[in-house]
Structures are given as structure tokens and as C-alpha cells.
Amino acid sequence: MILVWLIVIPLVGGLLCWQIERLGGKATRWVALITMLAELLISLGLWTQLDFHLPALDGTQTQWALEYQVAWIERFGISFHLAMDGLSLVLIALTSFLGVLAVLCSWNEIVHRIGFFHLNLLWILTGVIGVFLAIDLFLFFFFWELMLVPMYFLIALWGHSDSKGQTRIGAATKFFIYTQASGLLMLVSILGLVFAHHASTGEYSFSYQVLLDTTLSPTLSSWLMLGFFIAFAVKLPVVPLHGWLPDAHAQAPTAGSVDLAGILLKTAAYGMMRFALPLFPEASQTFAPIAMGLGLLGIYYGAVLACGQQNVKRFIAYTSIAHMGFVLIGIYSGSELALQGVVILMLAHAFSAAGLFILSGQLYERLGTRELGKMGGLWGRLGSLPGFWLFFIAASLGIPVTANFVGEFMVLFGTFTTAPWVVVIASFGLVLAAVYSLILMQRVHYGPPRGKTALRGLDAREFAMMLSIVALLLWLGVYPQPLIDTTESSMSEVQRLFAPSDTMQEAD
Amino acid sequence: MPFAEMIAYLPLILVAATAIAVMLGIAWRREHAVTVAATVLGLVLALIAQAFAWRVIPVHTVLLNFDGLALLAGLLILGSTLACAILSHAYLESFHGAREEFYVLLLCAAAGGLVLAASQHLASLFIGLELLSMPLYGMLAYAFHERRSLEAGIKYLILSAAASAFLLFGMALLYAQTGELRIDVLMANLDQNVGIWGLAGVGMMLVGLAFKLSVVPFHLWTPDVYEGGPGPATTFLATASKVAVFALLIRLMLSVPALQGDWLRAVFTWLALASMLVGNLLALTQSNLKRILGYSSIAHFGYLLIVLVVADGLAAEAGGVYLITYVLATLAAFGVVILVSSTAGGDDAAALHHYRGLFWRRPYLTAVLTVAMLSLAGIPATVGFIGKFYLIALGVEAERWWLVGGILLGSAIGLYYYLRVMVTLFLAQPGMRRRDASNDWGMRAGGLVVLGISGLVILLGLYPAPMIELARILP
Numbered sequence: 001m002i003l004v005w006l007i008v009i010p011l012v013g014g015l016l017c018w019q020i021e022r023l024g025g026k027a028t029r030w031v032a033l034i035t036m037l038a039e040l041l042i043s044l045g046l047w048t049q050l051d052f053h054l055p056a057l058d059g060t061q062t063q064w065a066l067e068y069q070v071a072w073i074e075r076f077g078i079s080f081h082l083a084m085d086g087l088s089l090v091l092i093a094l095t096s097f098l099g100v101l102a103v104l105c106s107w108n109e110i111v112h113r114i115g116f117f118h119l120n121l122l123w124i125l126t127g128v129i130g131v132f133l134a135i136d137l138f139l140f141f142f143f144w145e146l147m148l149v150p151m152y153f154l155i156a157l158w159g160h161s162d163s164k165g166q167t168r169i170g171a172a173t174k175f176f177i178y179t180q181a182s183g184l185l186m187l188v189s190i191l192g193l194v195f196a197h198h199a200s201t202g203e204y205s206f207s208y209q210v211l212l213d214t215t216l217s218p219t220l221s222s223w224l225m226l227g228f229f230i231a232f233a234v235k236l237p238v239v240p241l242h243g244w245l246p247d248a249h250a251q252a253p254t255a256g257s258v259d260l261a262g263i264l265l266k267t268a269a270y271g272m273m274r275f276a277l278p279l280f281p282e283a284s285q286t287f288a289p290i291a292m293g294l295g296l297l298g299i300y301y302g303a304v305l306a307c308g309q310q311n312v313k314r315f316i317a318y319t320s321i322a323h324m325g326f327v328l329i330g331i332y333s334g335s336e337l338a339l340q341g342v343v344i345l346m347l348a349h350a351f352s353a354a355g356l357f358i359l360s361g362q363l364y365e366r367l368g369t370r371e372l373g374k375m376g377g378l379w380g381r382l383g384s385l386p387g388f389w390l391f392f393i394a395a396s397l398g399i400p401v402t403a404n405f406v407g408e409f410m411v412l413f414g415t416f417t418t419a420p421w422v423v424v425i426a427s428f429g430l431v432l433a434a435v436y437s438l439i440l441m442q443r444v445h446y447g448p449p450r451g452k453t454a455l456r457g458l459d460a461r462e463f464a465m466m467l468s469i470v471a472l473l474l475w476l477g478v479y480p481q482p483l484i485d486t487t488e489s490s491m492s493e494v495q496r497l498f499a500p501s502d503t504m505q506e507a508d
Numbered sequence: 509m510p511f512a513e514m515i516a517y518l519p520l521i522l523v524a525a526t527a528i529a530v531m532l533g534i535a536w537r538r539e540h541a542v543t544v545a546a547t548v549l550g551l552v553l554a555l556i557a558q559a560f561a562w563r564v565i566p567v568h569t570v571l572l573n574f575d576g577l578a579l580l581a582g583l584l585i586l587g588s589t590l591a592c593a594i595l596s597h598a599y600l601e602s603f604h605g606a607r608e609e610f611y612v613l614l615l616c617a618a619a620g621g622l623v624l625a626a627s628q629h630l631a632s633l634f635i636g637l638e639l640l641s642m643p644l645y646g647m648l649a650y651a652f653h654e655r656r657s658l659e660a661g662i663k664y665l666i667l668s669a670a671a672s673a674f675l676l677f678g679m680a681l682l683y684a685q686t687g688e689l690r691i692d693v694l695m696a697n698l699d700q701n702v703g704i705w706g707l708a709g710v711g712m713m714l715v716g717l718a719f720k721l722s723v724v725p726f727h728l729w730t731p732d733v734y735e736g737g738p739g740p741a742t743t744f745l746a747t748a749s750k751v752a753v754f755a756l757l758i759r760l761m762l763s764v765p766a767l768q769g770d771w772l773r774a775v776f777t778w779l780a781l782a783s784m785l786v787g788n789l790l791a792l793t794q795s796n797l798k799r800i801l802g803y804s805s806i807a808h809f810g811y812l813l814i815v816l817v818v819a820d821g822l823a824a825e826a827g828g829v830y831l832i833t834y835v836l837a838t839l840a841a842f843g844v845v846i847l848v849s850s851t852a853g854g855d856d857a858a859a860l861h862h863y864r865g866l867f868w869r870r871p872y873l874t875a876v877l878t879v880a881m882l883s884l885a886g887i888p889a890t891v892g893f894i895g896k897f898y899l900i901a902l903g904v905e906a907e908r909w910w911l912v913g914g915i916l917l918g919s920a921i922g923l924y925y926y927l928r929v930m931v932t933l934f935l936a937q938p939g940m941r942r943r944d945a946s947n948d949w950g951m952r953a954g955g956l957v958v959l960g961i962s963g964l965v966i967l968l969g970l971y972p973a974p975m976i977e978l979a980r981i982l983p
Contacts, residue, residue: 072971073972073973073976074973075973075976075980076901113868141888142888142889142893143888145887145888145893146887146888146889148887149882149887152927153931153934156931156934157931157934157935169931172927172931173923173924173927173928173931176923176927177920177923177924180887180919180920180923181916181919181920181923184900184915184916184919184920185916187897187900188900188904188912188916191900191901191904191905192904195901195904195905
């Protein structure tokens with residue numbers, strides 16, 4: 001039942017925010033903040049109470065730490081089926097933490113239609129948490145699509161329009177059409193899977209565990225796998241399907257960018273690990289070299305294009321594409337070490353990208369611009385902001401003691417056994433990461449200053465936000481073991497389902 | 509007449525009787541509110557009678573066949589007529605001219621729809637279709653001092669007459685081939701010996717019916733008529749009239765094996781693909797909400813044609829569910845247009861700029877229109893998603909990949925204009941005060957109907973089981 005509460009709390013909180021706006025903006029912000037803090041506390045509470053070391057008992061049943069199921073649409077065997085394991089718990093904790101940050105970073109930025117803004121913000125988080133909890137494929141798709149609508153409004157109504165004719169509505173529409181159309185492909189795949197199951201057993205079911213056992217012909221299996229992959233690839237994003245991301249980031253308000261980079265991209269990686277690989281293991285293995293190739297492409301493409309960007313948020317958006325390339329490689333490597341690295345890298349990227357986006361929001365509040373050409377020489381004029389900026393830049397290029405280093409290292413190390421050449425090429429991508437990170441730092445903070453007056457430094461709220469992210473990145477960079485322990489059984493389950501042939505070979 | 513037949517006919521009788529009563533009432537005294545009350549009362553009674561008819565189905569008579577399909581279609585027709593009647597009250601309050609006759613026309617058309625949906629004889633088919641169409645000419649041209657309304661009425665009249673001619677010619681050919689007028693017998697005969705004239709007859713009948721559904725390439729009248737007609741008339745045209753015709757097509761396709769030949773499926777496949785793409789593509793550049801809804805209905809009937817292509821397994825159920833979802837979403841969307849247009853005479857407030865920033869003045873009314881748009885676009889948590897889910901499921905099950913691809917592409921294109929309408933509602937409002945609903949719209953009957961319908965859109969989107977049960981009574 002607590003799982004239902006996790007979904008209901010932000011849902012109701014959002015409605016409350018909308019209605020309470022008549023009491024003033026402050027009240028709305030506090031309601032939203034308290035909602036997200038409650039969500040965070042619940043997920044942290046669950047973390048301490050639940051046992052995530054449950055082994056897969058007989059190797060056929062996945063073990064969930066918590067489960068909730070009621071019948072929903074019995075005609076097709078669809079149920080409202082939520083379940084939580086280590087992976088979903090970690091991602092939900094991440095979601096609620098970034099939710100708190102998103103509310104905090106809009107504290108001064110959003111001044112119009114505050115109630116409706118927080119309604120949308122909280123409903124995005126509702127959809128994301130639903131995605132992380134749903135293990136009925138219909139329900140998963142339901143939440144997957146549901147989070148798009150509030151995100152659309154967030155970008156379309158509170159975003160910024162560039163001078164170059166890039167409008168926020170255009171960006172929002174692009175985002176929506178990309179993700180919705182690819183989502184429909186996934187729906188077709190889900191239905192194909194369900195009808196294949198129906199053909200062999202005579203029963204309709206959308207349940208994840210039931211469909212895991214479906215026998216598929218190799219051709220059908222690879223087509224269905226592609227449907228899932230494309231939907232997730234658009235959201236991750238994987239390079240040829242990434243067109244929406246830079247626009248959406250550049251035009252979104254800060255909170256939207258934080259959600260987008262921090263959480264929405266992670267739903268795609270989660271979907272791959274939870275659904276695409278386990279449901280279609282053989283097809284995914286055949287596809288793995290292509291996926292890794294796309295990951296490599298993403299690393300280089302993102303890095304090279306980032307260097308040429310003029311808008312600081314577009315810059316960060318392209319670095320996200322590069323980081324997600326590592327995630328994709330790790331997911332398709334099929335080694336448990338790499339998969340655990342993927343989880344850490346996902347968290348690390350969520351923190352560092354969110355940190356950078358929040359900082360660029362704060363820069364915008366002070367400078368009134370996002371153009372790199374109008375920045376420069378800010379070190380010394382902004383109090384402690386450039387220091388934080390330097391830290392997140394360092395994190396994003398993967399300096400040791402930050403979580404990014406641990407994640408990237410584990411991904412590359414774990415992948416080396418299966419695909420050494422991919423690792424070699426990807427490692428050169430790390431050099432490019434250093435290049436673009438330093439370019440960003442250089443162009444924003446060093447160089448000749450554009451003015452002499454000191455700008456407003458960070459206030460307590462901003463300082464606390466930054467400090468908490470820094471602490472988390474350092475904690476995961478120095479001692480990631482608790483996280484690895486939590487997600488270990490989920491990841492080994494994914495690995496077992498994904499690579500049955502490999503494990504058999506090892507057993508021989 | 510046996511008791512069961514009596515019960516089955518009762519809704520039709522009640523609607524016809526109400527039409528006569530209202531007509532006589534108008535002759536005696538013009539009283540808008542009383543006329544509306546009588547109309548609504550008659551329609552509610554007919555709906556109740558429909559619930560009783562549910563117990564006695566199936567009832568077969570020579571002319572009409574009351575089965576699950578006829579009852580579901582009847583329910584939708586009566587429901588949307590009821591909504592139209594109540595919304596007309598809000599709309600016609602500010603109308604300069606005779607208001608009461610509109611309800612007579614509305615009731616006659618509803619009776620025609622009921623006959624058409626249940627017909628299984630070429631005679632009842634034609635009577636039903638004409639009884640449905642004739643009053644619509646009058647309704648569309650009701651605001652005849654507006655040029656556009658008159659144009660819409662005449663356009664519909666001429667093209668509809670041409671379509672009827674096709675239909676009649678087709679019937680004549682079929683009769684010449686088989687010597688029968690009862691559809692089931694006729695088709696059974698045709699099964700053994702189709703012949704070139706039989707094919708031509710079926711083809712011509714399809715042209716006539718496709719015109720009413722505004723399937724591409726018979727769609728040319730749709731946007732102009734949608735735009736020009738008074739709100740309630742267009743609403744009726746978009747919902748009840750199309751439901752009745754589509755119910756007839758489902759009956760023909762599902763019950764008659766002769767119509768399931770490959771060539772016919774190929775024809776429907778092409779019509780479906782053309783409608784999905786053309787409807788959605790042409791809607792992209794429109795800036796008039798009623799025209800957008802017109803093109804969107806072309807696309808939606810393109811999606812629906814999949815039911816006729818597959819005509820097997822889930823098909824009837826999917827058709828029923830999709831019709832319900834389409835009617836609900838369309839009623840909600842048009843309801844808002846009617847309420848916004850209702851305060852002043854003249855043209856309807858349908859241009860998108862009339863709706864700019866509506867949210868900041870009328871949040872709940874905007875919520876209704878947003879929900880309707882999301883539902884038409886097929887986004888989860890609205891009933892439209894369940895409909896789209898059914899159609900994609902149907903296509904996947906029957907492995908009609910081209911049609912599934914068409915739905916995906918069509919939905920992706922369609923999103924663009926649905927989103928455009930949606931975001932317009934939320935933009936900053938222009939300084940000039942534009943068209944608006946009356947201040948107490950939410951307390952009035954029309955407002956309540958619209959709110960109720962949008963509530964249903966959400967409710968059935970979250971818990972569709974009752975709707976599915978309803979649709980499962982189809983053959």
C-alpha cells in the first residue's frame with residue numbers, strides 16, 4: 001500500500017498547489033516542498049527498512065521487496081501492479097531528491113501562475129515514480145505517456161524563447177511528438193508480445209513476470225525488441241533520435257531541465273534494464289554490438305557538438321548525450337559490474353547535470369543571459385558560485401572522488417571482458433569530456449571580465465542546494481558500497497535474464 | 509405486435525412522438541424553455557426505454573433488427589442528441605429568430621439515426637438515412653441570415669443528395685442482381701453469384717455511406733460544413749449522424765460473409781490510410797477550431813475503418829469502444845465551442861485566437877477542452893487512449909501492419925494540432941477581451957453537461973471496464 005502512497009502523494013500535492021495558489025505564492029511553494037520532502041523521507045525510510053538482498057529463489061521468480069496488485073481491466077488481464085526492488089527504490093529516492101531541488105530552484109525563477117506550475121512539476125514526478133514502480137506493461141506505458149503532458153506544459157508555458165526564432169512552444173511540441181510517437185511504437189511491441197503470449201497460452205496478460213516466459217520466434221522477437229529500444233532510445237537519447245533534447249533543454253525553465261536531465265532520461269535507461277533486456281534477451285544480445293556502436297557515436301557526437309554551442313544550457317544538453325552513451329554501452333555489455341556502474345553513472349549524471357543546470361539558472365538570474373559569448377571572467381565577481389561550477393565541471397569530466405568517476409570506471413571495466421575495442425574507443429571519449437568541460441569552464445568563468453561590479457552571491461537556499469548535491473556526489477565517489485549493495489540483486493537478476501547463454505558457458 | 513417487439517420499438521416511438529408533440533406545441537405557443545424541457549424529457553424517456561430494450565434483445569423484424577449493435581448505437585445517438593438539445597438551449601438563447609423548430613429537426617434526425625442503425629432492409633436503410641439527413645440540412649442552415657451557415661446547409665444538401673443517388677443506384681443494381689431487398693438474404697444470394705453488377709452495386713453503396721462518414725476521398729464537404737453550421741447542428745453531425753452510419757457499416761461487414769472478400773478489404777485499407785493521413789495533414793494548417801475538429805473526425809474515421817478491414821475477433825468490440833470514446837471526446841470539444849459562442853449572436857467563436865488565454869478566465873471550461881483534445885489525441889488517462897489501444901490491438905492481432913503504421917503516423921501528426929489548440933488556451937491572454945462563455949456557465953444545464961462528459965472522459969479512461977462490458981454485447 002505504501003507504493004500507492006508514493007504515487008498518490010505528489011498527485012494530490014499537485015492539486016493542492018493549484019488550489020492553494022489563492023493564498024499566495026509562498027504557500028504554494030511550501031506545499032510543493034513539503035510534498036516532495038515527504039516523498040523523499042518515505043523512500044529513505046523504505047531504504048533503511050526493506051531488505052533488498054532477497055535472492056532469486058528458484059531462478060524463475062523475480063523477487064520484489066514490496067508488491068501491490070489489484071485487478072484493473074480484467075478483459076485483457078491488466079492489473080494495477082506495482083513492485084519495488086533495489087533499483088526502483090534508488091531511482092525513486094533520486095526522483096524525490098531532484099523534485100525537492102526542482103521546487104527550490106524555481107523559488108525565485110517562476111513568478112507567474114505559480115500554482116499551475118507546481119501542479120505540472122509534481123505531476124511529472126508522479127508519472128516518473130509510476131514508471132519506476134509499474135511492472136504491468138500496460139500500466140508502465142500509461143505512466144510513460146502520462147509524464148509527457150505536464151512536461152509539455154512546463155516547457156511550453158514557462159520556458160524561454162530564444163532570439164534566433166527557437167520558440168518554447170516549438171521545442172515543447174518537438175519533445176512531445178518525438179516521445180509520444182516512439183511511445184506508440186512501444187505500445188505496438190507490447191501488444192505484439194501480449195498477442196504472442198495469447199496465441200500460445202490462450203490468456204491475455206500484461207504482467208511482466210508472465211510475459212517473461214513467452215516463447216517468441218527470433219524474427220518477431222527482434223522486431224518487438226526494436227519497438228522497445230526505439231522508445232527508450234528517443235528518451236535516453238541515442239544519437240540519431242536525439243533531436244528534441246537540445247531544444248527542450250535550451251527552452252525549458254530550470255526546474256524543467258533538472259527534471260529532464262536528472263530523471264526523465266533515467267526512465268529510459270531504467271526501461272532498457274527492466275524491460276527491453278529481460279523480455280528479449282536473445283534479440284538484445286544480437287543487437288548489442290549495434291547498441292554499443294550507437295553509444296560510441298553518442299559519446300563522440302555529444303562531445304564534439306557540445307564544444308561548438310553558444311548557449312550554456314544547450315552545451316550541457318550535449319554533454320548529457322555523451323554521458324548517456326556510456327550508459328548505453330554499460331547496459332548492453334551484459335556484465336554485472338557494468339550494470340552496477342550504469343546505476344552509479346545514472347545517479348552521478350543526474351546530480352552533476354542537475355547541479356550545472358541549476359547553476360546556469362542562477363547565472364541567468366544574475367546576468368540575464370545564457371549566451372556563452374556574453375559571459376567570461378565571472379570568477380571573482382560571483383562569490384562562491386564559480387567554485388561550485390568548477391566542482392560540477394570536474395565531476396562531469398569524471399575526476400576521481402566524484403561518483404562519475406566510479407560509474408564510468410565500472411562501466412568501462414565491466415565491458416572490457418565482452419567488448420574490449422568498444423572500451424578502448426570509449427576511453428578516448430573521456431579525453432574529449434575533459435576538453436569540453438574545460439572549454440565550458442574557461443568561457444564562463446575565466447578570461448577577461450566583462451564588468452567590474454560584483455554580482456549577487458549565493459543566498460542560503462542556493463548554497464544549501466549546491467552543497468547537498470556536492471555532498472552526494474562525493475559520498476558516492478568515495479564510498480558507493482551501500483548503493484551497490486542495494487541494487488546488487490536487481491542487477492544480477494537483469495544480468496541473469498539477459499545473458500543466459502554466457503552464464504551457462506561459465507558453468508561449463 | 510408481440511410484447512418484445514413493442515419494447516424494442518419503444519425508444520424509436522418515443523422519439524418520434526416527442527417530435528410530433530414538440531411540433532404541435534410550437535404551433536400552439538412559442539416557448540423556448542418549455543420546448544427544450546419537452547425535448548429533453550422525451551429523450552430521457554427514450555434512453556430509459558432503451559435500457560428496457562436491452563433485456564429483450566435480439567429482436568428481429570422484417571425492417572429493423574434490434575441487436576446489441578443497434579442498441580449500443582441507439583444509446584450513443586440518443587445520448588448525443590440529448591447533449592445537443594441541452595447545449596442548443598444555451599446556444600439559441602441569444603439567437604435572433606425562431607428557436608423552437610430546431611428541436612423538431614433534431615428529434616427527427618435522431619429518429620432517423622435510430623432507424624438507420626437498426627436497419628436490415630434496403631427500404632429501412634434508405635428511409636433512415638434520409639430521415640437523418642433531411643433535418644440536418646435545415647439544422648445546418650438554421651442561422652440562414654449568416655452567409656456561412658446557409659452555405660454549409662446548401663453544400664451539405666447538394667453533396668448529400670449526390671451521395672444518396674449513388675446509394676440508390678447501388679441498391680437498384682443489387683436488387684437487379686438478386687431480386688431481394690432484405691439485406692441478409694440479399695447478401696446470401698450475392699455470396700453465390702456476385703457478378704459485375706453486384707460488385708458495382710456494393711461499391712456504389714459504399715460511396716454513398718463513405719460520404720456520410722467523410723472518408724477520404726469523399727471528405728471535401730467536411731471542413732466547410734463543420735465551420736459554417738451552427739454549433740449544435742455540427743455537433744449532431746459529428747456524433748449521432750456518423751455513429752448511425754458507422755453502425756450500419758459494421759452490421760453490413762460483420763454479418764455478411766460476402767462483404768469480407770479481399771478486394772473489399774483492400775479498398776477499405778486504402779480508404780483508411782488515405783483518411784488517416786489526409787485528415788491529419790490537412791488539419792495542420794488550420795486556425796479554426798471547428799475546421800480542425802472536422803479534419804480530425806476524418807482522421808478518426810480513418811482509424812475506425814480498421815474495424816471493417818479486420819472484421820473478425822476483437823473487431824466489433826473495438827469498433828464499439830472507439831465509437832464511445834470518439835463521441836464523448838467530440839461532444840466535450842464541441843460543447844466548449846458552443847458555450848463560448850453562446851453569449852452573442854453571429855458567427856460561432858471558433859477561430860483559435862478566440863480561445864487564447866481562456867485558461868486564465870475560465871479554468872474549468874479550459875480543462876474540459878484540454879481533456880477533450882488529449883482524448884482525441886489518445887493520451888493515457890483519457891478515454892481516447894483506450895480507444896486507440898483497442899484499434900492498435902486489433903491491428904496487431906490481425907497483423908495489419910500497414911494500418912498500424914498508419915495509426916502511429918497519423919497520431920504523431922495529429923499531436924501537433926491538438927497540442928497547438930491546447931497550448932493556445934494557456935497562453936497569456938491578449939489585452940482585448942474577446943468571446944467568452946457567460947459568467948455562470950458552470951451552473952447552467954449546458955455547462956453541467958459539458959463538465960459531466962469530460963468527467964466521463966477521465967473516469968472511463970482510468971477505469972474502462974464498464975465501457976468494455978457495454979461494447980462486448982456486440983456480435
